[in-house]
Amino acid sequence: MENLIATSPGLFPLPDWAKSELSSLKGHQKSDLITGDEPEEIERIYTEARSEAITEQQNAGLDRVVEAQVRWDDMLAHPLTLNDAVETGGIVRYYDNNNFYRDPQISDELSHSGDVAAELTAATELIKETPLQTVMPGPYTLAQLSSNRFYENEKELLSATASYLASEIAEFPDHETLYLLEPSLVSTPPNDELAPFVSEKLSEVSAASGGDVVIHTYFGALNEKTYAYLMDATVDALGFDIVAGDRDKTLYNVTEYGVTQNVALGVADGQNTLVESPETLYERAEWFCSQVPATEFNDVYISTNTEPFYLPVNKHRQKLAALATATTISGEVEV
Secondary structure (H helix, E strand, C coil): EEEECCCCCCCCCCCCHHHHHHHHCCCCCCCCCCCCCCHHHHHHHHHHHHHHHHHHHHHCCCCCCCCCCCCCCCCHHHHHHHCCCEEEEEEECCCCCCCCCEEEECCCCCCCCHHHHHHHHHHCCCCCCEEEEEEECCCCHHHHEEEEECCCCCCHHHHHHHHHHHHHHCCCCCEEEEEEECCCHHHHHCCCCCCCHHHHHHHHHHCCCCCCEEECCCCCCCCHHHHHHCCCCCCCCEEECCCCCHHHHHHHHHHHHHHHHHEEEECCCCCCCCCCCHHHHHHHHHHHHCCCCCCCCCEEEEECCCCCCHHCHHHHHHHHHHHHHHHHCCCCCCC
């Protein structure tokens, strides 16, 4: 099969020891979550957790290593919640699950932060030979996860989040790939007016990266119109959820509107503790590629379909190892 690359969409679960120590140091209230100016003792815990996460990826044999985003208390909203132009509101549900984040209320012009670039720079000191993969929310998802108190309309808000992300990504250290996570394109698709603008803004953000850019979507399949416009974005790969939702719908979009030369496939369930075998993960990737016979993909990234922070650490590590092993399987399989 095509060149399989084992990787992760980031946002790893915190190890139990880190949860315990942070609980005693930070507490559990909204005001106790990450602010960007944590005391040295808290920073030490995050540094050790980052190092542990990088080591576990290297031990598993992944082809790309992520920083792991262990500081991201607010999940994909994190890059906004630390911005000076944003006030953190009440706790709101993170998509359709039992996780919550602080509502980032944009009250002024978004300005450069540099927080994520600093995380990645720290990670590069720990990563040796395995290529670095960076992770950020896409501009549409970041806009959807925020409350707009400043910009006149959705279009202006999307333009602002794209410009902000581009300015952050431009300062990233050298990286092989950039994953832009766009689950909101599935959960709350853009309207007819906004949909073509989303592709334009994704291209703008993509251009700021020096690596291969993947737009990864999950929590199901994209609707037809969103997918059609997404194909106009200038990126290296589109990512699809092969675990949740209607896979036939995804295949219809791909065969009807085309697909990028590289693809990313969420073949392991990031929200289920059942650890799939490497053979099952390979079969899911092989199934997708075999359904698009007119296309010979260059690279096929395989990962969990969603962020894995929902999982216990031991199950997550087992899934990483299974993904890495799946890339070593060769030959045809029955699907």
